[in-house]
Amino acid sequence: MLKKIAILFLLFFHCFTFSQETKISLISWNIKDFGKTKNNKELNEIAEIVKDTDILAIQEVVAGYGGAQAVAKLTDILNRKGAKWDYVISNPTNSPKYVSERYAFVWKTKDIKIKNRGWLISELDSLIDREPFLLDFYVDDKQFTVVDYHSRPFNRDPESEIKALSKFIIDSLKTPVLIAGDFNVDEKMPIFNTLKKSGYRTAITNQKTTLKRRCNRSNHLNHAIDNIFYSRDIRQIEGGVIDFIRFCDQLEKARKLSDHLPVFLRFSLKN
Template identity: 65%
Template sequence: MLKKLLLLCILSFHFSTYSQSREVKIISWNIRDFGKTKNSEELDKIADIVRDTDILAIQEVVSGYGGAQAVAKLADALNRKGSKWDYVISNPTNSSKYVTERYAFIWKTKYIKIKNRGFLVKELDEKVEREPFLLDFYVNGDKFTVLNFHSRPYNKDPESEIKEISKYILDRFTSPILFVGDFNVNNKNTAFTNLKDKGYKAAVVNKKTTLKKKCYRGQYVNYAIDNIYYSKKIKKVDSKVLDFIKNCTNLETGRYLSDHLPVYMKFSIVK
């Protein structure tokens, strides 16, 4: 009897360990003019901020050669900090002049795998200014999709873009998905209603992510517009805005890295 109980405990432990999905950490960050203004010292500071994540999703990579070069240099800086990283860069978005950008993903290769290099969602080309970049990731064989997006400015109807992408997501995906980026509207906006009605949640709620040019009464953040939205098949473990400014004395130098703070989320796949 004792042997049977012991065997049952071992099998139960083995099954529960096997069925648990590894926790994944992701950061979404609009890094202003990435590839146009960053020197080696600034890239190293960015690497220090994101080094503990598993996946970094970047918006606002400049469309020219400098953007791709900066992503490669950031991956190299991360590789020198103890882990092996890989990266992909999207083609330039099919956008009007001066707003064309690229997206990028950088990830640790030890646990995170890919099977293709991702693609810009051409079905949305006529409906959004900068079509999102989609990439499937795998952790312990479990697939999840990340849709990386940078919307139009707040005064140019980003809400209509969010609604179109939401429809695309809900029409095509039943697998775990994260919709990440700079949305230029607050998570409370009705543009996200369709996603929320289907069980999607925001990683952070009403957390300001953009940086002011100057401090006012000790405050250096403005708008809550960057976020990570995740489907029901993803379990949030932790989330926060990564405040690398911390106090007003660091604002001026911090803005050389970006005028946005990154959003962080730790999650696992629901089986």
Template identity: 70%
Template sequence: MLKKLAFLILIVFHCVVLGQHKEIKLLSWNIKDFGRTKNSEELNEIAEIVRDADILAIQEVVAGYGGAQAVAKLADILNRKGAKWDYVISDPTNSPKYITERYAIVWKTNNIKIKNRGWLVSELDSLVDREPFLLDLYVEGNKFTLINFHSRPYNKDPESEIIALSNFIIDSLETPLIIAGDFNVDEKIPVFDFLKDNGFKAAISNAKTTLKRKCDGTDYLNHPIDNIFYSQDIYKTEGKTIDFVKFCDELEDARKLSDHLPVLLRFKIN
């Protein structure tokens, strides 16, 4: 009886402590050709989609002129919508010709703090086409690490990159840890088993995240390849896609923003 009572007290204490932790909303979004192709109106539309998040991890920021400027403009627009935002932009990835990109992470400064500006994971340079970008963030003094990653296309062996990234994470990094990105493969395939066997979970499952070029009746969604993986000391309260298309006749305009949907992870740190 005493053991049962002690166990119940422990559960209640854990729930109370967890309930006191700040809830954070993280969006991961491959924003296609994020650079000079996005005009002020489109940047404002993107800002409206992401404004309720606390953190935005962007893949496919243009490496040349226009990419960093687009991130700065987006942050400026967000700053005029009621909250203060800051951002970091990675160096260009050390990639084969024509596939070099930058990553960006944008966040609300009232909820999130940083102590460094992040870095590309050079240890993976020879194993992936685009090295992931790593940034340590702090919520109420609690540190977690965010990795932003864009793997190769599905027909160019993204699986070997995911294996290399998974090995690096498990061997070299501490948790709490979140991996956000476009993996170009479904989270259900065996290549993710190593992460899952080590306590990582996917924010979404069986959720298509890319947009077709044309709407087939009412179906404009294509492949389930974008996701957010989180370690076991992250407590998920919600995971979903943000469907900013909604109707077939909006697909053409939606694709001007991106051909991917954002993925949301709402979480607390245990």
């Protein structure tokens, strides 16, 4: 009898502990040419799509005039939708001409804190065209790191970049890590085996994330190249793609926001 009571107590304690864990949601989104091409109406539509997340990682922020301003405007719009948000923007990446971009993070400040403004991973700027942007977040005094990354195009050997990024993350980062980005490579490909063998998992599998230019028999999706990888000390609660294209006749309008869909991960940090 005592043994049964002990088992029930342990089960109760485990469930209680799990229920007490802070749950965090992250959206990763390549928002095409995110800069002055986005008007206030489009920024408001983007805000409506992301407003329920805790952290937004953006790729393809314009490096020149307009990129930082668009992030600031988006944050201002989000601040008028019921929660307080903050943002950071990376410096332009050290990239070949016409390739340089910025990255951005936007997050709700109620439960999520930062202690620095993030940095581009300079150790990788000779190996990766758009070196990733790293920012440490804190929830309930627990630290985790999000790496924001946009690889070079599929026909320009993104695999060599992913190899270099995987090695750096495994060798250098000791906190729980999430890699949010547009990899231009399907997560099923062997180049990701190094991460997977180190315990990394993905928010989504076998889900296409890019938009076609036109619908083909009501199918508007193209390639499975956006994802969120997370380390073994992170517990996935839910992951998916936010498909904001309701009908094929809205595809052209939707592509003005982006030619990629947002990927989301809801997670907690393991004790």
